[in-house]
Amino acid sequence: MPRFSVIVPAYRVQAYLDECLESVLSQSFTDVEVIAVDDCSPDLCGEVADDAAARDPRLTAVHLTANVGLGRARNAGLDRATGDYVLFLDGDDTLAPGALQAVADRLDATADPDVLVYDYARTYWHGRHTRNVRADLLAEREPQVFRLEERPELLRLLTVVWNKAYRRDFVTAQGLSFPPGYYEDTPWTYPALLSARRIAVLDRVCVHYRQRRSGNILGTPSEQHLDVFEQYDRVFAFLTARRLERWRPVLSVRMVDHLTAIFNKGGRVPRHKRAEFFRRARAQYLRYARSPGAPGASGAPRASGAAPASAAAAGAAAGSASGAAVGVRAGGGVRVRTRHLLVRLGTRRAFQLLGAEARLLARAHDRTARAARRARAGCGRLYYRLQLRLPLDPHLAVFAAYWYRGYSCNPAALEAAARELVPGLATAWIARPAYAHTVPPGVRVLRPGSRACHRALARATYLVNNVNFPQHVVKRRGQIHVQTHHGTPLKKMGLDLADHPAAAAGMDFEALMTRVDRWDYSLSANRHSTLAWSRAYPADHTTLEYGYPRNDALAGAPPGPAARARLRARLGIPEGATAVLYAPTHRDYLPGHVPPLDPGALARALRERGAHVVLLARAHYFHDAAPAAAPPAGVLDVTAHPSLTELCLASDALLTDYSSVMFDYALLGRPIVLHAADWEAYRLARGTYFDVTAEPPGLVCRTADEVADALASGAHAAPAAAALLAAFRRRFCPYDDGHAAERVVRHVFLGQVDRPPVSGRRPPPAGAAARALPRPAGSAVTHGE
Template sequence: MPPRVTVIVHGPDVRGSFAECLAGVLRQLPPPGHGERGGHGERGGHGGSKGRGGNKSHGGHGREGGREPEAEVVVVPTDAEAREATARAVAKDGRLVVVEVPEGTPETEARVAGARRAGGEWLQFVAGRDRLPAGSLHALTGAIQLCSVPAGRHHADVILLNHTRSTWSTDGAPSPDGPLLDKAGHSPLPLVTLPGLLRLAPLLGTRLVRASFWRAHEEVLTAGNALYTAYALPLLADRVACSDQLALDARTQRAATLPPPVADGPEGRVEPYVAAYRLLEPGPATAPLRRTLYDLMTEDWLHIIAREQRGHDRGFFLAAAEAARACKPEGHRAPEGVDGVRQKLLEAGSYERYLRLAEFNDRRRHWRSLARKQKRALGAKVRARRGRAARKAPLDPDLAVFTAYWNRGVTCNPGAIATKLAEIAPHIKPVWVSGRARVPLLPPGTEHVVPGTPRYQEAMARATYLVNNVNFPTGWVKRPGQLHLQTHHGTPLKRMGLDQMPYPAAAHGLDFRQLLRRIDKWDYSLTSNRHSTLMWRHAYPSGYTELEHGYPRNDVYYTAGPDLVRAVRTRLGIAPGVRAVLYAPTHRDYESEWHPRLDLARLTERLGPDTVLLVRGHYFYSSSPSELAGLRATRRVLDVSAYEPVEELALAADALVTDYSSIMFDYAHLDRPIVVYADDWEIYQATRGVYFDLMERPPGAVARTEDELTEILAGDAWRDTAARTARAAFRERFCAFDDGRAAERVVRRVFLGTPDAELPPVLPLAERTPAPTPEEAVSA
């Protein structure tokens, strides 16, 4: 079997980048000899036992029992420094395939040499100045898995992928391509049906190309530089597919550190576009692509003229103008506004008029910017004066500020604590911080403040108690005597806090120094099990007091009666006797928008009319349009993404299907079946990082494919003896402190100062009685 992917690292060494690029690749390859007898599946390390959903592996750890590795690496160094870096890498790992080319070989020719030596089914070209993000080899094979089609259907020639960008001062900044890639979906389609994909960053390293397609079109694909090839690949492909998984970290060096460009006149950025444009034969079939590419290339040329210190380069302007006139599609209309005026001036070759327009716009931007700065400065002075005045006033011993999920409303642990506070410490007044758009959704009569307002500043400055399940803004100045309770909002499977540092896809440019400053303001850190306590210690290192009192939001799982279970199911329209399965997947750091990872219509059809799916997308995606609208009419799939509180959905559900969401730890308190759908476990594990191997210690049955999930839910495996045994072990490990009285313990300890020895003791797990199941609630 050939390897799935060949990564071709090529080019010269740019200020030591070649060695770093190779090191990043080697870190992702399995150790030599690893998996030669079928990968991890034989011992269940990643695939799980066959009794828990089979041992098929996705994304780099074996190919359905085939040999490893999934990827091979071909290196084509083109200067002495790159050859030295390659020799050092080969000494560490002899699996690298090195292709010798003459000193100074152009990168286009280096790519050709590498592709001719490659043995993989797919090719990725990586310039030695760039890097592969952590987990990208898993992402490549995962993308191929996602974009594959059944035999007999059209397949993709090119898969378009996502990337991050790094400079000398920034590292791993996310690209704007994610939403476009995610919206396009994984199905192979002709590019003409999605011409907007041409607006993806033209980075060759984000184009995964089928080797057979490359070889069939090698001469045309290598007729220009990397910019040309990045456009030529999708333009020549019969079909393209998309995945927003990260494939490349594109690095931009400081211009001052680079040698002067060689022969990089107008032809360096004009001719590649023109050559790519000429690949499209004129006609109605290609008209959408021609229009899009024309707008793209003129936008890029105007950007160069305006932004890259070439405003006085008449030669570049005139070369771009000549190309624009030659390529302008028939009937093309310039965009509205100043951008359209610029495009028309470029097409006309009116360099002097363009300069006058640019000077006028520069002056206008200057005065507008100055006015905005003055307005902001005045507002900041007013707010600072009010803040200083509020901080001089004494603390209010009966004022508590609550907020949850970045000011999203009365919910989660803070909401449960506030409810108990009103019961046993009613003299303390809770005030909720709410975003302006969320105010109409607050419960009637909720006392609230909106960030940035004078009332908000006063509340934050004078409250004695501050409760949050995330962090307050870094700019909040904590006063002596204020008590900050961090409740958190889940049990960590995925890496959190400082533990995200080795995972750039998860960190997304998080400022860890600022994070530490926010952590240092915590007085109390609340946990629901010993695992969380230990993980928070190194994820959030500071001097706070740990409160192992349980999660107040989970109290309802032990206090709810049959009336509440029946009421929620009635509210959702679930008839008695119908099995309700809550499907609640988590957020992927390598996906910008949420799409169900299951064919929900097909799944419900196979499960039959006696099962309804309650589908809850992650709150990170609340602004994204739902894909479930077309399924609502069937009443077999219900979009409950906006339903609050989530605990009521759990009470209404007969079973939970999730992937890696922390909801599994909360739902386990109900002692009801949990099924883990882990179709991308290796990719998630590599890109986000995890604290333990969920495949080895799951809370129930595990499915690695949709067919396996259907088989589990259609049969008895979702609730059989093996599932109950796994759930019992999971509950023993993660359900230690929640017994229905967590909120009371927190209120008495933090707000009333009750010593730990006088708090209600935690009831042992064996002595607790969870809320009744839907079946029990019907007969109660």
Template sequence: MLKLSVIVSGRGPLPHLRACLDSVTGQAHPALDAVVAVPDGDAPARALAEAHALRDPRLTVVPVPPDASPAAARATALDAATGAYVQFLHPSDRLPEGSVAALAERLARLAGNRPAEGGAGRAGKGPAGPPAGGPPDALPDVLLCDHHRATWWDDAVPGDDAALLNRGFGAPATTLDRRPDLLDVAPLLGNRLIAAGLLAAHPELVRTDGHDELYLSYATLLLARRIACCDTVALVHRHERPAQRRAAGPERHFAAFGQYERLHHLAGATAAPPALRARLYDRMVGDYLRTLARRDELPDADAAEYFRRAADHTDRFRPEGHRRPGGLDGVRHALLGHHAHLCYRLLRIANDGRRALRTTAARQARRAAAARTRQRYRRALRRPVDEDLAVFSAYWGRGVHCNPAAIAAELGELAPDIRQVWLVEPDRVPLLPPGTDHAVPGTARYWDVLARAKYLVNNVNFPDAVVKRPGTVHLQTHHGTPLKRMGVDQQAHPAAARGLDFEALLARVDRWDYSLSANTHSTETWQRAYPSGFRSLDYGYPRNDVLYRATAADVLAARAALGIAPGTRAVLYAPTHRDYDTRWMPRLDLPRLARQLGDDTVLLVRAHYLHTDRPTVPDHPGILDVGRYEPVEKLLLAADVLVTDYSSVMFDYANLDRPVVIHADDWETYTLTRGVYFDLTAEPPGPVARDQAELADILGGGDWCGEAAAKLRHDFRLRFCQYDDGRAAERVVRRVFLGEGEESLPPVLPLDRRTPAPTPQEAVRR
């Protein structure tokens, strides 16, 4: 059995390193060993790595000097590796579950295949042969794999290499001479297994400063005698946001010059054929042009020097007879090759003007398309209603979330013959669960399904243009228990009512057939705030069913997904949106609070969903930004205590009967600008802090989980967890979709007879 070594080196946030090591030690394959290079002086990272090593003897921790270069750290770790193949990871990377076993199986299948005669490529330039214990000659020097990109804690987004890799899947190993297109596979170290023999034959690869990820990714392919492809997703690579790339500084962009220069010299030394050198050249120029296009990442002060150096490479390394691409890309390519920086800038200015004109034309085209769509929608409204079609939406097309998601899941169990279509914005489509039938707003199918569906389910409102047809059923699920004023109750609060057309709002409300409620307070509020003819369903919130159905294993899995180590207290900080402040900033000094709470506590920071596209969460080893983590119910299961101000998440979390602390530093301002339905500071679910010092004292002592806090929480639960008992979704589906009478629905279980999901401490004991 071939042994595989995973090497983790580099610096990254502690939660990312934890998730990375969990993903490595979670691989069950017996042929795996792992080496983690930890800088001396980084005590938290070393403690974390050594804790994993204690639990899994396959993992070895090696220290490196705190100022060690990436190459030195990789070399130190490689010396401790014993595998025939090596996979390099950054601490922010993860291994998908079962990937090592799948890769080992792929190598086993390749073991019986040998490359075709004459396929050695640049003979003598690869490794002389496998070392003792290394792979046999039939196996490749590099196995290229697929990868996913992780935008945050959301599901990974598929990369762009699947089609390219599938061309070689199932075939014996090939050579780069025959497949120069393999240079187009994303240049990531983690998406390839590299034979230890290749690295042993070329020690300079991992022992030379400046031979970083870009160089190593291409150099291993240039030196490999045999390359194979695999469609296994072997890596989840964390995709950096533009702000992170800017924070790294322009030095990262300039580092590419040295790496590409060495790559061209290596291509010459290995006698790479013209087609291969042209492919490498195209990759280089494409990278340079993409960097120049990122104006926000390359300051003007550096752009001219970057252009000069990119132009020098474009001119100097251009292969003889190379043909530039056509169209505008070819023009940019030519300007770069001729050092025409002024012309390049003028072209960019002209393109900006053309884009502005195209934007105007596109706007006019959209208006014409909208008119055609309205006409199509009117025609669809004349067709019969589809009795077996249900349309779902949540948070204005953000995906499969909240109460609609829980109802849809239950509907799939109790009435699988009813087809489900989700309305989802284009940028959210890649994050949908596999196989989710969906329609993008504004498209022809979007209006078709809205016109013909029997059932329409949303936790906000559908667009004004949607027509309520006779015989259709509109279910409004809402997305929280109201503390703040809602609907027409906002009229007395200008900050909240700014830009709100109450007549249009009530016209949308008039389409509701049912309004879902979790407690009497909500029922009465919805009836007053949204005066119309809908029927209230006092069934509980389906999204909270999981808070009663989750097992100890579910709780532990939720914490493991976030990288929360056993014994660590997880404090979920989830503030709400403020109408008087258009941009979200934490109202706490989070790094100071993290220091005050100690190393045994991690702060899970979740901004309101209106602000998740522009969060401001400081980078700190004790802080984890979970603003985009979905579903939120798993965050609730993972947390030991909730800290919030006025967010409705407190009503959901109270179902777990776990501690809640209120941080009400601007209560008077909030009540004045938004308006509230009751005094939270007088009827809280737990202790109330009016400033950060008071909050730190509460969390640092025992008040957050003492008897007084438990009594407040019990009274709060009696009032606001009235109908949540784990069977809300079933009641909704049976009543709304199956037409069962109230008398046949599961009765709501009294609070004293319910059993919430176990706490993290209880889950460990079970």
């Protein structure tokens, strides 16, 4: 009996079916059977399924003798399923890499619930990916397993079957099956959620939901769109049969939202059927909007604290939240109430006028906003061009990092060193308003796009960044651009991404190289980086293989016991606990923030093994929004902490996957654990410069259980792991001795290019104080405004 049965119905999807099936069969989790059901498709779907079955015995191809529709094709697959859990996947969609492992881990962590709900992302034919707009509803908070009454807001999610895993014996016990007709997911989804005694969620994109340019059945005009009324009749019949009438007001709101969404999609209901559709929508509303007995007082579960007094009030409370899930722009509470009222009154023309007005207002607002942005940008560019005609300021240096996300990384270390070492230098830092507080006193803060920022970019002699400045910035004669980068590269970068289109989506390589041509200096931490940068960014600039300035704080003398204790206390690390910094990297092939490990589940597993460990969870800077809920026990969310260096110093070990933080953390001589569950998928999608699982900085784990065992048993700090770390340090940390920033400043700002070469320098033992370098003579530094 396999863990999963994945059922894939196929009809007129010959262009996508092979990719769909391969996305399942190539998963790192292999305990799966795939049932591809050819719904008597007139194209080559049957042959594609047969070919895949010939390649992999885990796939069974089922050929129906007549076209029965999506729902009954799924039933045919259910009849043959033998797995513990059943998953559905449409033939033109795909599973995200690592999805089945993530689902399996979550099912194990929640003790096999009846239904597990996971997330999806829409993938468009032109290459854009967008995560489900209601991903916030899938936050993994306590209780981890629940009934729908405890989280009724899940009803706001799209009513589809393919974003869930269903325990097969639950499906059998409840007699769940698909009816004929369009919108067959509706009378499956609601009964499944309402019947389940144990539901869990997985906050991860597991399905890529293809938005086809053409050929989508639900996007084409057909009288079968009127099937939706019979589907909702089945839903409400289920409520009556199961004595669940208290849910009627909530589901009637979802029904009206769904019906109006279909009506508002001009390409669905044929013109000659629109009047009939609206009449039937009104009849459905009047039939189901209120529970029998005392209207409006049925005790229906209330989502997210709302307290509707009637079905109409429920529509006002829940409509705006649910509208996005079915593709409707709600337009605010008043508009939602008005829309429901017009359906109840049956005033179709007024409803259509309301929709037309909303669309016109939205388009006008979008046009006005775009025009205002263009006007502001145009004025700023003109001002910048005028400033280019004025002389450079030889005493001004402008710094930035991470697309203006505040004072950090190599540029911050260089700014601090330049203020100390360069007489008369004035420094300025470009930061968005939300990050202005991170800039230290004495450094002028520049808001991106402001006149002051344009003036500084045009007239500063020194421009320092760990990413590129915007395309419109001109390299003036006499200006010096310093590209510091922001990590030793494991993943492919720059022009090396040309062979990896998934990671290079939308990248303009010609525009990239015009920005690279502005560089005068490119910093490198080691010979590996020097070679990688030279391939990825081939241009006429000087490489300074001096080590990384941001690592000076890690390579020099560490804080004493008292200072470290204060730092750990500020972070909330309990006394006596082992602090493990968890810092995963970004996945280009996974839209949105999808942490490879569930920190809460890992913390529980460590407690069960008797380990006193606290996880410092640090999201990648692409996903640095505030968390949606309080972190679970044993986890501290440190994403918003301004200093990664402080987090490294405060922790006792690092847990990461493919993040460049491993190259920095190695300087501390503390254990590093790599969680490489999706290494093959990551390497194929992003491309890498070497196999980090073959040359790791410590123990390599493939599963969450292996990570928990390693940390709890101490294997992560055993001599074998320490030997791997030592070899890793020798290769990647040859120049990090605590004085990299000084070397760069002396070369770039002071022109001291005749200093002895640093080639062959080796890092001191972890924690040892480095030899002090001589300081330049001169007066104290003065700071500009």
